[in-house]
Amino acid sequence: MEQWLHTHAWLGIPLYEWLYAALISSLLYLVFYQGWKIAISRLSKIAQRTSTRLDDIAIEVLQGTQQLTLLLLATLMGLHVLELPEKWAARLDHVLFITIGIQVAIWLNRGVGIWAREHLSSIDGPAPGANPVMTTVLSWILRVFIWSVALLTVLDNVGVNITAFVASLGVGGVAVALAVQNILSDLFASLSIGLDKPFEVGDFVVFGEIAGVIERVGLKTTRIRSISGEQVICGNTELLKNTIHNYKRMEERRVVFTFGINYATPPETIADIPGIVRKAVEASSNTRFDRAHFKAFGASSLDFEIVYFITSTDFNVYMDVQQSINLYLMKAFQAHGVDFAFPTMTINLPELPRDNAQNNTARPSIKAEKWVSQTVNR
Incomplete structure (x- = not known):
């Protein structure tokens, strides 16, 4: 062997x-x-x-x-x-x-x-x-x-020879990039979202007609759960073209609202209204009063403008606070004899000619009041 x-x-x-x-x-x-x-x-x-x-x-x-x-x-x-x-x-x-x-x-x-x-x-x-x-x-x-x-x-x-190989890959890469430019656009848009972080998963955002919570940020699309319940899928490139309102990062909510009172309200009572409004705002928790002013003479009302802040970003808290303020003002104005104004229109009809006096009785001026319902959109 x-x-x-x-x-x-x-x-x-x-x-x-x-x-x-x-x-x-x-x-x-x-x-x-x-x-x-x-x-x-x-x-x-x-x-x-x-x-x-x-x-x-x-x-x-x-x-x-x-x-x-x-x-x-x-x-x-x-x-x-x-x-x-x-x-x-x-x-x-x-x-x-x-x-x-x-x-x-x-x-x-x-x-x-x-x-x-x-x-x-x-x-x-x-x-x-x-x-x-x-x-x-x-x-x-x-x-x-x-x-x-x-x-x-x-x-x-x-x-x-990798030099020629890399050069050929570069030419081929350009051709591929032109063929899939939309996909690459969304890909780089997702990279921009990752670097710049305009929003994150869980943020409540509003852009265009869309309002909802970010559920997932993908390489090509972003998925949003709208407030009406459906899932909205938006391309990353199209999403970044919009102006995005990120309410999750809001530290406090600034609230501006107005109301009008009747022209028959005495000036002394008008001067007391900003103080009444201040008490109404400060009576609610999570609020910070800013100002209340007799702003303008409206067409059928004396207009007031009120500004205050809510220290919570929860929209339900905002609605609860605004409701308590409105109820407080209604009770306080009723106690002070202040009436809220509503749009009115006065129509004056001339007296009828004497020829028709036998057939028609004289009619005094008629005042027609037109009630207008207002819809407040949040």
Whole structure:
């Protein structure tokens, strides 16, 4: 058997040398595998004694090591003990470089995935509100960059002219960009939302005829739950073209309302009305009085303008406060004999000619009052 191994050869190398190379490769594989296991075990013990997440991430990244990579590394290093032809030795070097490069790219890709997963889980936690678009886009860009660099590095190592390759990719990229410009426009709009943060998930926004709560910000569209219940889906580009009112970030609500009183109200009573209004505003909680003035002489009323602030951003609180103020004013004005004005119109009819006096009795001036219902839109 020993003589047969010495007398027979493959690629000009005796078979016993191939046997030694296989033995060395097997030993190297066992060393690499055990070293990998020991490294993970030691790091796990260290991670249990620390509060940082870096060592946990390092463990998860190392756990992504491919068994095939260890086997290829051991085999290639074992083959280096052989006196291979220069052509085969160069090819083995290329394969070794490709193997290491792909494994490094796998580690980096896994690290980016772990970072994105943990960041998104923190966004979806007990206090959601952050925008996940930035995390999604960044993880996608980083992964494309990692594998692009790995591919170009491998091609350059095997002798491919990557300068011409990159130039051809640039021309092709322009053609693709023109074909999907609408999609790319929405994609960059979502990136702008992630960077500038004009709103976040959970914010109540109003733009155009749409009013609702942001439910999800995607790479192409944003989903909004309107106040009437339906879901509104809007492209990110079209959304950013509008002027957006974000009521979630409102610190306090400024309220302006007016009312008119009858022209028959005495001036002394008119002078007391701002004080009555102030008491009405301050009687409600979550309010801060600003001003109340006799503003103008209206067509059929003496007009007052009142401004106050509500320290709560809840719209229901605002409506409750306004209702209590209105009721307070009605009771106070009734106690002071002040009547609210309403639009009126007076029509004067001339007396009938004497020829018709026998057929018709004389009619005095007729005063017609026209009641106008008002609708207040919030």
